[in-house]
Amino acid sequence: MSIVGLGLAEAVGLVKKGQLKAEEIVGAHIRQIELEDQKIKAFLTCSFDRALARAREIDEKREKGKLAGAVIAIKDNIITKGIRTTCGSRILDNFIPPYSATVVEKLEAEDAIVIGKTNLDEFAMGSSTENSAFFATRNPWDLERVPGGSSGGSAAAVAALEAMAALGSDTGGSVRQPAAFCGVVGLKPTYGRVSRYGLVAFASSLDQIGPLTRSVEDCALVTSVIAGFDPRDSTSAELPVPDYSFGLNNNSRAEIKVGVLTESSLRGVDPEVAESYRRVQGLISSLGLELKAMSFPSWEVALPCYYIIAPSEASSNLARYDGVRYGFRAEAEELSQMYVKTRTLGFGSEVKRRILLGTFALSSGYYGAYYAKAARARQVISRELNSAFEQVDFVLTPTAPGPAFKLGEIQDPITMYLQDYFTVAANLAGIPGISIPCGLAASGLPLGLQVLARPFAENDLFKFAFLLEKNLNFKNNRYGINTRGRRKNEN
Amino acid sequence: MLSMKIDLEHLSRLANLELTEDEKRLLPGQMEKIIDWVGKLSSLKTGEEEKYSPVDFSLRLEADQVGQSLAQSEVMAMAPEKEGDFLKVPKVLTGK
Helix, strand or coil: CCHHHCCHHHHHHHHHCCCCCHHHHHHHHHHHHHHHHHHHCCEEEECHHHHHHHHHHHHHCCCCCCCCCCEEEEECCECECCECCCCCCHHHCCCCCCCCCHHHHHHHHCCCEEEEEECCCHHHCCCCCCCCCCCCCCECCECCECCCCCCHHHHHHHHCCCCCEEEEEECCCCCHHHHHHHCCEEEECCCCCECCCCECCCCCCCCEEEEEECCHHHHHHHHHHHECCCCCCCCCCCCCCCCCCCCCCCCCHHHCEEEEECHHHHCCCCHHHHHHHHHHHHHHHHCCCEEEEECCHHHHHHHHHHHHHHHHHHHHHHHHCCCCCCCCCCCCCEHHHHHHHHHHHHCCHHHHHHHHHHHHHHCCCCCHHHHHHHHHHHHHHHHHHHHHCCCCCEEEEECCCCCCCECCCCCCHHHHHHHHCCCHHHHHHCCCEEEEEEEECCCCCEEEEEEEECCCCHHHHHHHHHHHHHHHCHHHHCCCECCCCCECCCC | CCCCCCCHHHHHHHCCCCCCHHHHHHHHHHHHHHHHHHHHHHHCCCCCCCCCCCCCCCCCCCCCCCCCCCCHHHHHCCCCCEECCEECCCECCCCC
């Protein structure tokens, strides 16, 4: 197999043994990006020179880090010292951060190499990456289709072998849904598990950073590095971080209980998604694990709840973009005009829609009926989900209601918001969730399976996902394209 | 929660935004649809307890110590306009 086809853990192993040079790995990825990314457009900014320089340094080191030579792409709402960070927005078009996010520092401290910054829906608001102010990213499995979003560039880069792993951010499903659309693994960790210092804030009570990779093992390894307490993030949890990639094979299967959605909970879901979901249940039974049918009535209002809370927090967080200290500034004669013109020209339509929605929900006269009501609903949704874990260890759902859709296919905002039907409750409750590829639709597009677990149970989550991954056998066709850039047609 | 006419002009003033002609045409309908849709929430029976964050632990306070921060020059390098060590902005009062 060529270098870009190597798994991250595999490649790091070879670098540590001196059988492969980090510089060769970076060189191979640069060639792959040059070959593929004109079509896929996963990257907003590439940092090839910096990556090559880092690689040479790592090759010289005698003691190499846990991620030595791992080529990683970073979603462009996570700041990187000296590398332009745009959030997919005109308002940060020229922004070069003076420091790096904690997650980037942690990756680099373990000798991972940042290859570039990936495209996203502006300020992570969207489910298709079409809302980027710069360009849309294409799904490597079918260039007419979206890669999902908002971490669409990260998912596409990993699927197209342009990076071994990527970081994304997940506020309502923005790591898991694109992972499902692109046939890769994506984790939203427990709220507080991974520092958000240096993640550009969208909705602070929901945002989490998570990795996208081509295997559960790689995901576990990257999570082990980025997780942990950070005094610079006041919501970060002071809990020890286990080595998630250790002992993935040690499942005490007999004791695992798995919650699955009742048939009526799957109404409105694409028939192929429902079918693959049933197939997975069959597989789990055949492994001797106990299944329990469950329903979550409050999910009917989880998205409405989210679409009050997230825009409200966004309207407050995005008030900082005023053209004074950094980013884009529009010319104006007077200060208040300058604020308005900067924001009007700097933000795209979806961002404006959400700022206005949040402003509405927080405004005098509507606060109680909308924002306070949503906060009470959030309590109900969290309780319902958390109480499920008194009966089962994991809850299984499809990741998205359907496979990747075509660019331009969804125009109505609410239809787009429904993409997050299965993912959003985990953000409201703060629990971890992972999406793993579970098969292909007849159209050849990948489908994703979501596994939810108790807060801070990432270790169990990885082990169970590893077991499923092994038995689902998606590994054989996990690369949407092969190393010569042609699509695979198997399965 | 009843469907209502949204005063977009008022909201955009509060949010320091102006709307393009296209947005003025599209947004009112879209916003009303979205607000009707999030209004589904009223059908959910809830208690009085409100949840604003997934974490129960109380937020930490920073120790009252001087730490390392960014150099002034690094911060000023990001400024769209500056004069000496100051951020420069258009006039606050134009006298118009």
